[in-house]
Amino acid sequence: MSKPIEEPQEAPSLRGRGVLVVDDEDGMRELLGIVLENEGYRVFPARDGSSALDLFQREKDHIDLVIQDLKMPGMDGVDLLRKIKETSSELPVIIITAFSTWDSAVEAMRLGAYDYLRKPFDTEVIRSVVNRAIEQRLIFSSSPESLRGELSYKSEIIGNNPLMQGVFEMIKRIAPTDSTVLIQGESGTGKELAARAIHYRSYRRNKVFLSANCSAFTESLLESELFGHIRGAFTGAIENKQGLFQAAHQGTLFLDEVADMSLTTQVKILRVLEERKVSPVGSTRAEPIDVRIIAATNKDIEAEVKEGSFREDLYYRLNVIPLTLPPLRDRKDDIPLLAGYFLAKYSRQMRKCVTNLSAQARSALLEYDWPGNVRELENIIQRHVALAGGACIETIQIxxxxxxxxxxxxxxxxxxxxxxxxxxxxxxxxxxxxxxxxxxxxxxxxxxxxxxxxxxxxxxxxxxxxxxxxxxxxxxxx
Ligand SMILES: Nc1ncnc2c1ncn2[C@@H]1O[C@H](COP(=O)(O)OP(=O)(O)OP(=O)(O)O)[C@@H](O)[C@H]1O
Ligand SMILES: [Mg+2]
The missing domain is CATH 1.10.10.60 (Homeodomain-like)
Known part of the structure; x- marks a missing residue:
């Protein structure tokens, strides 16, 4: 049964939730205080790391989120984050940082920060990141451990069609296995969402999920991104850099667009997967890794294997468990459900209340064959929510x-x-x-x-x- 479009999902109440705001700049603390209090949050301000830590110890039970600067006098922001995470590993921490502390921001993400925002930022952005983080926390903390994985992905991947039910069933079965998964499906069918769902249902869920887009880099950049490099390995390598295989230690590494790697890189990846060890570019020392690999492609990878542009041995190593996501046109009965979900999502994000679609709009959505799949549907709904004058989207022309x-x-x-x-x-x-x-x-x-x-x-x-x-x-x- 699909949920009717008129009933957007109820958001959990966020009012009165506590936010610890740590920044040495008075103006920044005040600004965040105003934005968050307007949103209904209770704000706990602190001007440096050690007073933040004292406040946090005292008010722990009332704090649902931390927003903190990285560069502060006294205790460094990264230390503060580490200390907070030691006591409350699931508490979301949002880092706000200036461009100059970019590297520490990455370090902060590795330590488990929820997100980072660069100063100056739009108050709308901070509002939506904070709301999302607290909402997720509420869903997580109100459910027993056994249900957490289920909720965290079920609340995101939508689908009642039997094909999608099959996908959910498969995700549930394969998540705890630690096996390598190859996700196939057209562009926009939800491959990355599925990969995250697997991660969040696995025992690695409290560690990082990192993603590498194998088509976005040149061969040598991709290799240095994945394996890291040592200082002096090539011109411009001015210091050692950790690669994603190591940064994802004990977590999951998502190799996206995996069919786009060069044959040379394919050989190297194969070796890493076989030996479970990685050598940074320029180094001869192999270091052990502990990551789960989930790969994805929107290409016909079997055809690429036949053609010789994808190595057969790597294909078998990645395709231990295959998961295929169906195109939206094969599950059109999910369109109303997805449209309703995106209406609710974007109404909330844009602070509007668009809850309905006219008969014309519904049939336009149902008649179209969606070459761009769920992403295209999401984009269209988002745009129409932005343009809507009232509670109903009157016309949709695709x-x-x-x-x-x-x-x-x-x-x-x-x-x-x-x-x-x-x-x-x-x-x-x-x-x-x-x-x-x-x-x-x-x-x-x-x-x-x-x-x-x-x-x-x-x-x-x-x-x-x-x-x-x-x-x-x-x-x-x-
Ligand atoms: N079943 C679904 N329920 C809710 N949202 C979905 C679903 N499938 C996809 N989406 C949304 O559609 C967008 C595209 O999904 P995603 O990035 O996972 O697709 P993809 O298969 O990785 O696409 P590409 O091959 O182009 O990278 C995302 O915003 C995602 O949240
Ligand atoms: Mg993708």
């Missing part, structure tokens, strides 16, 4: 492909960026923009892929992937 005139606007060369009141489909615009440039480059190079790649400043691998993704193979010279 454009599969943006008009050429709009493409021009997305160009970085456009003098002026304008977004029409009806909104745009940025994903589609970008795709068209990308397609137009690749086609133009191919035209200029008589369909030569290598030269076109050079012209566009990308690797051969990357252009080949894009040509395939965009379905413009015919533009390549045979």
């Amino acid at each position: 454009q599969r492909h943006a008009a050429p005139a709009a493409i021009k606007l997305a160009s970085p060369l456009a003098d002026e960026l304008r977004i029409p009141d009806a909104g745009i489909e940025l994903e589609d615009l970008l795709e068209n923009f990308e397609k137009a440039h690749i086609l133009e480059a191919l035209k200029k190079t008589n369909g030569n892929l290598t030269n076109a790649a050079k012209l566009l400043g990308m690797s051969y691998r990357s252009i080949r992937y894009r040509v395939k993704k965009l379905g413009i193979k015919e533009a390549i010279r045979a």
Whole structure:
């Protein structure tokens, strides 16, 4: 049974919850005090680490969240965080920091901070991060240990369709096993959400979940990101850097877009997985690792194996447990439920009360085939909540492909960026923009892929992937 769209989820009451605010700048403490008190929170201010710690010891039972600076006179912010986490490991701590303390912010995340925000920040952002952190804490602390994992993902991954029920069942079964999981599914089907769900149901849930996007880096950067490097390993390596395999110690490492790694990197990953040891770039010392690997791809990885662009041995090592997420068009009966969930989510975020969809809007959502899956649905609802004047979204028009005139606007060369009141489909615009440039480059190079790649400043691998993704193979010279 789907929940009716008219009934958004009830949010737990946040009023009266306590927030410890630690900052040596008077102005910052006052600002946070005003924002949080307006939100109904009880604020406990402290101007340095040691008075914060005293206050925390006294009022522990009334504090549901900590917001703290990193750079303070006396006790350092990282020490404060460490001490707080020693007594209350589940208490969410949000770090606010200036750019200069960026490295310590990363260190803070490793120590279990909930999030970090860079100064200066938007008060709207702090409000939403604080609300979300406290809401999650309330859900967690009001449920018995055995239920925690279940709630933390069930409250996020939505789906009543039997295909999704199968996915939930599978997540429940595989989470405690510590096995490597390969998640497959089209873009926007919820692969990362599923990976988090597995992590939060596993015994590693109190340790970190780190994510590496294997397509976002060049080969050498990806390797240094994953394995770390030692000082002097290459130009620019001015100090030792810990890689994600080690940073995720005792937690979970999510290797996203795993099919996009080069063959060289694939060999190295394979070795790490086999030996359970990692050597930072430039070092010969292998250090033991203890991480669970969850990998994901939106490509047909079996086809890549057949083609020879993905190593078969690595494929088998990753695909110990396969999990496939169905595209949204195969589970259209979940659309009302998802739409209701996103209406509630964005109404709350934008402080609006949009709870209903007109008959036209509902059928528009049901008739469309959602190539961008849940992400596309979420984006459309978000945009319409932003534009809605009343409690109901009257019309939804979904454009599969943006008009050429709009493409021009997305160009970085456009003098002026304008977004029409009806909104745009940025994903589609970008795709068209990308397609137009690749086609133009191919035209200029008589369909030569290598030269076109050079012209566009990308690797051969990357252009080949894009040509395939965009379905413009015919533009390549045979
Ligand atoms: N079943 C679901 N219930 C609620 N939200 C979902 C669901 N599936 C996806 N989403 C939302 O859709 C968006 C995309 O999900 P996610 O990033 O997990 O997809 P993905 O499969 O990793 O996509 P890509 O391949 O493009 O990286 C996220 O904002 C996520 O919260
Ligand atoms: Mg993803």
